[in-house]
Each structure stands twice: as structure tokens, then as C-alpha cells.
Amino acid sequence: MTSRERLMATLRGEAVDRPAVNFYEIGGFDVDPSDPDEFNVYHDPSWRPLLELAETRTDLIRMRSAVRSRSWDPQTVNPGGQRTEDRGQSGANLVQIDKYVEDQWHCTRTTVRTGGRTLSSTTRRSPEVDTTWTTEHLLKNVDDLKAYLELPDEFFAEETNVERLIEDDARVGDRGIVMVDTEDPICAAASLFGMEDFLTVALTEPTLFHRLLEKLSRPLYARTECVSEAFPGHLWRIYGPEYAAVLAPSLVQGVRGPLHGADGEGHPEAWRFRPRALSRPDQRNCGPYLSDGCRRDGPHRAASARRCQPRIRAPRVRR
Numbered sequence: 001m002t003s004r005e006r007l008m009a010t011l012r013g014e015a016v017d018r019p020a021v022n023f024y025e026i027g028g029f030d031v032d033p034s035d036p037d038e039f040n041v042y043h044d045p046s047w048r049p050l051l052e053l054a055e056t057r058t059d060l061i062r063m064r065s066a067v068r069s070r071s072w073d074p075q076t077v078n079p080g081g082q083r084t085e086d087r088g089q090s091g092a093n094l095v096q097i098d099k100y101v102e103d104q105w106h107c108t109r110t111t112v113r114t115g116g117r118t119l120s121s122t123t124r125r126s127p128e129v130d131t132t133w134t135t136e137h138l139l140k141n142v143d144d145l146k147a148y149l150e151l152p153d154e155f156f157a158e159e160t161n162v163e164r165l166i167e168d169d170a171r172v173g174d175r176g177i178v179m180v181d182t183e184d185p186i187c188a189a190a191s192l193f194g195m196e197d198f199l200t201v202a203l204t205e206p207t208l209f210h211r212l213l214e215k216l217s218r219p220l221y222a223r224t225e226c227v228s229e230a231f232p233g234h235l236w237r238i239y240g241p242e243y244a245a246v247l248a249p250s251l252v253q254g255v256r257g258p259l260h261g262a263d264g265e266g267h268p269e270a271w272r273f274r275p276r277a278l279s280r281p282d283q284r285n286c287g288p289y290l291s292d293g294c295r296r297d298g299p300h301r302a303a304s305a306r307r308c309q310p311r312i313r314a315p316r317v318r319r
Helices: 003-011 045-057 084-094 142-148 162-175 185-190 195-204 206-230 314-318
Strands: 060-064 095-102 105-114 117-125 132-136 176-183 235-239
Touching: 003 162, 003 176, 060 162, 084 105, 105 142, 117 142, 142 206, 162 176, 162 206, 176 185, 176 206, 185 195, 185 206, 195 206
Parallel strands: 060 176, 176 235
Antiparallel strands: 095 105, 105 117, 117 132
């Protein structure tokens, strides 16, 4: 079997000639060891043997985003990482992004003006590791969240590039497959806060929290629908449910998966959030790991709606 055949058979639960071997991010991330940029850690010769081993001896799963050039880059104030200048005059008036180097750190400061407030966030990267630290989060309190919710929907519009996914899938050929990499609305929301502020707002301001999830879900729904229709039959990684593990069930039980349609026709449905908990989780609304072009009868596995739901209540946390 080729690596592609082996991986697809594994995902469908079918028999294979041997277990698939994959190094996940090594061979999955889109890296260029020949790039001499000082912030490209993979240019260091010590990386070369491992990168070559992954390329030549493993079953590759390329991790690719339809909106970001590097799928593992942190979420930015501009959803999808779209450049501010691509958003037109209104976007340019709302957000300002400044990049600078400070003590060998590559720093980015983002400022957003909305709702009569100025919101700011700062990230930094060392040339020694491929990790971006957020030293200041954009939203720091409830007033910041209220101002953020006043941003127009046009500000969150994304430019989806499915052609890159198709090209990478053709390029990897029989050596592996392409996995669509995307966040869910909970991940997008959590990245705007420090963890303590995220938990406080989610538990004490559920109405505002759900308004934020609804707002962030709309561009993600449009992205998911576009990619599912133009790039069917591929593996997806949807990250963000790990944040739900620390939230009360009433805050996450209303989540509907992005790929598994519930409209009777099998079309993808947006993530939906309800302030009140469902009486019983509906597994039919959970997103599959393997997209089949949005058809109900295709091979997929539904993620259990009961996962990541701790037995905890908000009043107990407040006490």
C-alpha cells in the first residue's frame, strides 16, 4: 500500500498492510529549511536529519490552513491572519499592526479602536524557537468584550484559499495526505483573553460569551462550507475543544459541529451556541474527523458530544 492508501484506510477503520507511522508536526508543518531567515529555526543543520527522516520514511499528513500560510501560527485579531490592508478603508481605520525587534525578540503590537475604546495586544518570538508568546491579550475585561462585539462583521471576513490545499495534496501524492487545519469558535474566543479572564467572562457573563461565539462562528462557518465543498474527502483537524474541558457543560453543550449538516440535505451547518444546556447531547450534530464532501452517508466518525464536559457548576466556582 502507498502511504496515502494506508492513511485513508486507517481513518476509515479498514485493514492495512502495517500501522501508519507519522511524526505529526514533523513533516506536517509547512517549513523551509533552506530559508536563511534568522527566525527560521528549521534552517539550523541539527534539524535536517529529522526533517529528512520524516519526508522519506513516514506516512505524511500535511497540516494546512485555507486562510493562513502557516497553519500553526497563533490566532490574530484579524481572523484568518488576513492582512489589514486587504480589508479596505474601514478595516485600516479600525486596526493598526506594528512590528519591531526588541532585544532580539520579534514583536508585534496590534491596536483596535472600537466602541469608544482602544484595545491592544502584544506578541513576541525568539529566534531560537518556533513559538510565539502573547505577552498582552487583546481583551482584558467585560468592557473590552462589549467594545469588541461592536466591530462590524465585515472586519472578520476572510479570504479562503482552497487552491493551496489542492496544490499541496497533488504535491504530496502517494506519500501521504493533506489535513485541513482549523480552529473552532471556542479556540478563537479563548485566544482573545488571558486564561483567567476567559474563564471569568465565560462563567459570569454567559450571554456576552455566547454573543462572542456567535460572532466568531460566522466567518468560520463560511470558511468550512467553502473548503468542504471545494476540497471534499479529506481529513480535518478542528482544534479548540480542549478549552471546553474547563468550562461548565451549560456553556458548551449547545455546540454543533461545523461539518455535519443538520438541515436534512447534508449541507454543513454553522457552529451554534445556546445559553441553556441541552437536556441530552445530540451526537448527530458533532463534527466528523473525516470530511466526505458534506454527505451524511460518507465514511466518518462523529466526535462524542459527551467529551470534555466536566461535572462542575458555575455557582460552585463563584463560591
